[in-house]
Amino acid sequence: MHQKDFTNKSFFMIFCFPGNSGRFFKIIIFSMALLPFLQATAQDEDVAGIKKEYAEIRNQLSDFRVEKKELSGESAEGGTLTAYYDDTIVRLIVEEFFGETGKRVTEYYFSNLNLFFVLDVTCTY
Secondary structure (H helix, E strand, O other), rough: OOOOOOHHHHHHOOOOOOOOOOHHHHHHHHHHHHHHHHHHHHHHHHHHHHHHHHHHHHOOOHHHEEEEEOOOOOOOEHHHHHHEEOOOOEEEEEEEEOOEEEEEEEEEEOOOOEEEEEEEEEEEE
């Protein structure tokens, strides 16, 4: 996902009317007032895209090839590293570390070989 940039000059140039600087100034002020709304909308779209990709990966977990490795010496009670592959492309890596009083699970989600989301959960008991 990429962040949409609504602050560049081309965004404001759309509203330029030659020979009417007063009107141009009012349109610039109006455009700047809309900027927080446009940025929030872009962020909402990015979050929606992340949620969609996350859900797709979670729904396809049973279809993925799985590789698991024990991680000794990384925590008091050991841990595991599990990678989920769609053919040869990694989609999810899950780290689990176990301790005497809890565990930590970190999930790394990938889309087109790019990390797009990390979920880090620590449980104590």
